[in-house]
Amino acid sequence: MLLSMTGYGRAQGSFMEKTITVEVRTLNSKVTDIKLRLPGDYKEKEIELRKMITDHAERGKIDLIIDVQNADGAANVSLNEALFRGYHRELTRIATDLNLPQQDILSALLRIPNVVASPSGEMDEQEWEALCSVLNRALDQLKAFRRNEGKVLENELVFRTKNILTLLKEVTPFETERFSRMRERLRTNMEDGFGRENLDQNRFEQEVLYYLEKMDMSEEKLRLEQHCIYFLEQMNQKQDAVGRTLNFISQEIGREINTLGAKAYDSDIQKVVVQMKDELEKIKEQLANVL
Numbered sequence: 703m704l705l706s707m708t709g710y711g712r713a714q715g716s717f718m719e720k721t722i723t724v725e726v727r728t729l730n731s732k733v734t735d736i737k738l739r740l741p742g743d744y745k746e747k748e749i750e751l752r753k754m755i756t757d758h759a760e761r762g763k764i765d766l767i768i769d770v771q772n773a774d775g776a777a778n779v780s781l782n783e784a785l786f787r788g789y790h791r792e793l794t795r796i797a798t799d800l801n802l803p804q805q806d807i808l809s810a811l812l813r814i815p816n817v818v819a820s821p822s823g824e825m826d827e828q829e830w831e832a833l834c835s836v837l838n839r840a841l842d843q844l845k846a847f848r849r850n851e852g853k854v855l856e857n858e859l860v861f862r863t864k865n866i867l868t869l870l871k872e873v874t875p876f877e878t879e880r881f882s883r884m885r886e887r888l889r890t891n892m893e894d895g896f897g898r899e900n901l902d903q904n905r906f907e908q909e910v911l912y913y914l915e916k917m918d919m920s921e922e923k924l925r926l927e928q929h930c931i932y933f934l935e936q937m938n939q940k941q942d943a944v945g946r947t948l949n950f951i952s953q954e955i956g957r958e959i960n961t962l963g964a965k966a967y968d969s970d971i972q973k974v975v976v977q978m979k980d981e982l983e984k985i986k987e988q989l990a991n992v993l
Contacts, residue, residue: 703849703852703937703938703940704852704855704859704937704944704945704993705845705849705851705852705942705993706847706851706852706854706855706991706992706993707728707729707731707761707762707848707945707991708728708729708730708991709728709844709845709851710727710728710843711726711839711842711843711844711846712724712840712843713836713837713840715836715839716832719772720770722768722769722770722832722833723769723770723771723836724766724833724839725765725769725840726755726764726840726841726843727764727767728762728764728765730763730990730991731761731762731763733761734761735763736755736764737763737766738751738752738768739766739767739768740766741768741769741770743825744770744833746825747825747833751766754834754838754841755841758844758845759841759845760943760993761943761945768837781817785816785817786817789811789814789817790807790811848993852992855988855992856937858984859937859988859989859992860937862981862982862984862985862988863934866926866959866981866982869974869977869981870923870926870927870978872974873923873962873971874923876968876974877919880917880971884913884917884967917965922962922965925958926958926962929951932951933955936948936951943993944993945993948989948992949986949989952982952985952989955982956979959975963975963976963979
């Protein structure tokens with residue numbers, strides 16, 4: 703079953719007088735890119751939090767937001783009074799010396815880094831367990847979201863891959879006509895060049911065999927069919943993260959389609975190849991969001 707890299711999970715829990723809210727958002731990315739927004743007293747657990755997220759969310763651009771509110775609804779923050787007073791004293795002095803208005807000093811002080819901050823106390827084991835419980839529930843929601851999105855992606859990928867297999871079958875009728883036209887065109891060219899009475903039938907047959915081998919698509923058609931079947935099989939695997947494998951298979955599909963186009967020597971086959979390429983591009987667009 704496929705999982706989408708796009709997802710969202712949210713959970714909330716309580717610990718003593720605190721309310722802990724965890725939000726996890728993910729977007730598609732080739733690598734794991736985790737950004738954390740944590741209260742100050744949770745930063746000591748950043749490494750453990752990153753590992754938990756990586757184990758559950760795996761790949762993608764991941765944003766984790768942890769918000770802690772007190773029972774009265776206020777954020778769990780504190781004012782660095784010593785730093786506040788120091789900045790206030792210096793800003794007031796400069797404003798007085800330069801005869802500048804002082805009514806905006808307070809709002810300016812609150813925007814200075816570290817003046818308003820979360821408390822930097824240590825987290826006890828019980829609070830850490832409460833946080834892990836909330837985080838795990840948010841990650842479970844994230845995975846459920848990704849699974850639902852993955853079903854939509856899987857339906858689209860199956861539809862596009864089967865379209866390529868259907869188009870592949872349309873190539874065969876054009877091949878027989880193409881060989882006949884090639885043979886007649888080659889005979890006409892040789893008769894025009896050497897004269898009908900001087901045409902060497904053995905040489906003509908050798909030339910026909912050369913072009914038949916050059917135009918033969920049987921191996922490419924077989925490999926393309928096998929790659930498409932393998933692609934469909936991989937989507938039914940039990941493991942969730944198959945995006946990279948599907949990407950590799952899609953590259954092989956693309957190579958075989960390109961080779962078919964190079965060997966076509968026929969406008970009707972070229973039209974079918976163009977349709978195959980269009981289906982493959984739509985597959986690649988969807989694969990960019992598969993975990």
